[in-house]
Amino acid sequence: MRSAEFSGKNVSSPADSECPDKTEVECRQCGLFGFLQLFEGLRLDLSNRFLSRRLPVAKGDRLFAADDPFRGIYAVKSGCFKSYSVLEYQGEQISGFYLPGELLGLDAIRAGVYGYHVVALETSSVCQLPFSHIDDLQGELVSFQEQVIQVLVDQVRHDQRQTLLVGRRTAEERLGAFLLNLAERFERHGFSGGEFRLPMLQNDIANYLGLSIETVSRTLRAFREQELVSIQGKRVRILNPVCLRSITQYCATTHAGG
Amino acid sequence: MRSAEFSGKNVSSPADSECPDKTEVECRQCGLFGFLQLFEGLRLDLSNRFLSRRLPVAKGDRLFAADDPFRGIYAVKSGCFKSYSVLEYQGEQISGFYLPGELLGLDAIRAGVYGYHVVALETSSVCQLPFSHIDDLQGELVSFQEQVIQVLVDQVRHDQRQTLLVGRRTAEERLGAFLLNLAERFERHGFSGGEFRLPMLQNDIANYLGLSIETVSRTLRAFREQELVSIQGKRVRILNPVCLRSITQYCATTHAGG
DNA sequence: AGCAATTTTTGACAATTGTCAAATTTGAGA
DNA sequence: TCTCAAATTTGACAATTGTCAAAAATTGCT
Numbered sequence: 374m375r376s377a378e379f380s381g382k383n384v385s386s387p388a389d390s391e392c393p394d395k396t397e398v399e400c401r402q403c404g405l406f407g408f409l410q411l412f413e414g415l416r417l418d419l420s421n422r423f424l425s426r427r428l429p430v431a432k433g434d435r436l437f438a439a440d441d442p443f444r445g446i447y448a449v450k451s452g453c454f455k456s457y458s459v460l461e462y463q464g465e466q467i468s469g470f471y472l473p474g475e476l477l478g479l480d481a482i483r484a485g486v487y488g489y490h491v492v493a494l495e496t497s498s499v500c501q502l503p504f505s506h507i508d509d510l511q512g513e514l515v516s517f518q519e520q521v522i523q524v525l526v527d528q529v530r531h532d533q534r535q536t537l538l539v540g541r542r543t544a545e546e547r548l549g550a551f552l553l554n555l556a557e558r559f560e561r562h563g564f565s566g567g568e569f570r571l572p573m574l575q576n577d578i579a580n581y582l583g584l585s586i587e588t589v590s591r592t593l594r595a596f597r598e599q600e601l602v603s604i605q606g607k608r609v610r611i612l613n614p615v616c617l618r619s620i621t622q623y624c625a626t627t628h629a630g631g
Numbered sequence: 632m633r634s635a636e637f638s639g640k641n642v643s644s645p646a647d648s649e650c651p652d653k654t655e656v657e658c659r660q661c662g663l664f665g666f667l668q669l670f671e672g673l674r675l676d677l678s679n680r681f682l683s684r685r686l687p688v689a690k691g692d693r694l695f696a697a698d699d700p701f702r703g704i705y706a707v708k709s710g711c712f713k714s715y716s717v718l719e720y721q722g723e724q725i726s727g728f729y730l731p732g733e734l735l736g737l738d739a740i741r742a743g744v745y746g747y748h749v750v751a752l753e754t755s756s757v758c759q760l761p762f763s764h765i766d767d768l769q770g771e772l773v774s775f776q777e778q779v780i781q782v783l784v785d786q787v788r789h790d791q792r793q794t795l796l797v798g799r800r801t802a803e804e805r806l807g808a809f810l811l812n813l814a815e816r817f818e819r820h821g822f823s824g825g826e827f828r829l830p831m832l833q834n835d836i837a838n839y840l841g842l843s844i845e846t847v848s849r850t851l852r853a854f855r856e857q858e859l860v861s862i863q864g865k866r867v868r869i870l871n872p873v874c875l876r877s878i879t880q881y882c883a884t885t886h887a888g889g
Numbered sequence: 890a891g892c893a894a895t896t897t898t899t900g901a902c903a904a905t906t907g908t909c910a911a912a913t914t915t916g917a918g919a
Numbered sequence: 920t921c922t923c924a925a926a927t928t929t930g931a932c933a934a935t936t937g938t939c940a941a942a943a944a945t946t947g948c949t
Contacts, residue, residue: 832895832896834897844897845897848896848897848898
């Protein structure tokens with residue numbers, strides 16, 4: 374079975390996902406799983422190349438740097454990563470956090486190089502899907518879809534520039550949405566969304582959300598005082614998701630183009 | 632030749648692009664052109680379906696609405712469109728402006744419905760690339776790329792939610808970047824980037840950038856006083872692009888993931 | 890050209906968030 | 920457990936932007 378090929382664990386019983394101290398995402402809930410299933414449909418000599426390797430990554434280690442040549446895509450197995458670019462006069466700008474089960478480096482497939490830096494925020498591990506022979510795969514691709522992908526990549530790029538420019542949310546709304554988003558993503562991959570460990574510093578959160586660290590600290594205190602969440606150290610518990618969601622207007626946006 | 636099939640103009644000489652009063656994008660500089668070229672490579676019975684039609688659109692008319700079933704993608708030939716979503720308590724949120732040569736509705740291909748509303752800001756025209764038999768085309772698609780596209784679409788979605796949340800740019804930086812971006816896009820499609828007509832209201836700009844209309848007005852005045860731009864009515868001239876760029880830090884960002 | 894509606898501009902003031910400085914808490918390693 | 924560096928919290932004040940109200944300019948229409 375394929376999932377056993379890229380995970381250290383051979384068997385994962387359904388009961389595992391209930392374990393509160395679980396720290397590693399299961400293969401079936403990992404983003405790579407969908408990809409590997411797809412390779413079943415490709416020519417066998419191709420799919421042979423896509424056996425993935427398991428790698429440990431120490432806290433602070435860099436998984437890849439911007440402009441590194443594309444080596445493959447990664448799935449976070451455990452721990453947490455941040456991606457960032459270095460802006461001319463403003464130092465680093467964090468563009469995303471990656472939790473267990475999520476994919477890294479996908480958008481480098483077409484560019485041939487990674488577009489940003491990625492480092493581990495804590496002791497982590499990843500699975501790699503190496504693309505050393507990506508050129509062969511290209512032969513399988515339909516050019517129409519390449520065009521679609523190119524446009525989507527362009528749009529991602531535009532949206533991310535836009536992200537740097539636009540902001541109409543208050544500090545409360547940003548932080549509330551941030552916490553709910555984290556909870557949702559933990560839950561999607563089989564962890565508890567109601568209680569989890571914050572893998573990143575408030576400094577990183579502030580950078581990511583475009584706020585000062587003081588504002589982050591003060592806003593979290595306000596949430597605590599309203600008993601919306603409980604925070605002790607890195608331990609976060611969502612006490613009142615309904616109210617938090619209404620503060621945040623988290624549901625409001627459908628997706629959009631531009 | 633294919634370009635003649637979806638444009639009213641049969642011949643467009645290179646000299647056309649120098650005409651200052653030019654108002655319509657040429658076929659070769661239109662986003663659809665790339666697509667149509669790709670269809671040459673597909674089976675003929677497929678490519679027959681992709682003859683596109685030319686449509687006039689009056690100011691204020693809606694090209695499509697959110698949740699309309701997917702009819703095809705559009706290329707703006709002349710005029711300007713805005714896309715927007717309706718947020719629960721905040722009215723409309725503009726997500727993008729579309730100039731001649733740019734594509735609309737691409738991201739609805741997989742969803743099957745459009746994800747936002749699009750209306751004309753002035754008398755405009757579009758070319759349509761109808762996808763009434765999109766299902767047949769699916770047979771040509773490689774599932775690996777579908778997966779890639781899905782992930783990219785998810786990322787676009789995430790980034791756009793992020794766009795609503797995050798903001799670290801001052802009003803000056805946002806407006807400056809906005810004007811430079813418009814200029815760049817006009818230029819890319821063969822218009823003058825140094826002087827152009829603003830197709831949208833300050834009201835729309837404010838909405839798009841997450842500012843109040845008063846701040847937009849005041850910031851534009853500041854630009855005028857510094858002689859960075861000249862603005863009379865809807866006529867915009869970029870007087871000092873170098874300085875404007877440095878205010879804006881427009882070049883700073885590489886692209887990013889998350 | 891003239892009128893009416895829309896859009897833009899301007900001023901005064903309020904609210905949110907950032908900045909600077911310093912105290913306190915937390916956590917990793919000896 | 921202790922120590923020291925890093926991270927978080929807190930307070931006072933400044934800067935940017937939003938809000939409300941009203942005047943001026945522009946645009947579309949007859």
